[in-house]
Amino acid sequence: MMQKLEHQLCFEVYKAANQFTKLYAKTLAPFGLTYPQYLVLLALWEEDQQTTSSLCEKLCLGIGTLNPVLQKLVEKHWVQKTPSSQDKRAAHFSLTSFAKETQPKIEQAIIHKLxxxxxLLSEGPALKEHVHQLNDFLARMNKGEM
Known part of the structure; x- marks a missing residue:
């Protein structure tokens, strides 16, 4: 017998992801950023000058999904694209001075909203740990380790 949609863990996780996306979209709109663009900026604020493949790996995104996001960030002058000198197919992405200067304002907006x-102050750390454990478990399942 099939369980109801409302009893499915996958559906609750899906709804939570959608709610986070909506919340971040509203918060990032004044900066002209989308949630995926913000995630790329987060990765670059952590470690500037990354290749497309390293960003794909960090963000768990495919190249076909990431390339349009990177292109928009270049067009909006958040990041700079530099072709690799060793591999003509590769490129390096780095933050512009505008992106570096705007980071504190974006962080403040996110903190204020969240x-x-x-x-989230009281429940956030435990929720994050549980979701992290869930993601690790699902990754092992997907790799056939279980």
């Missing part, structure tokens, strides 16, 4: 209530 932590305007006590829920």
């Amino acid at each position: 932590f305007c209530s006590d829920f």
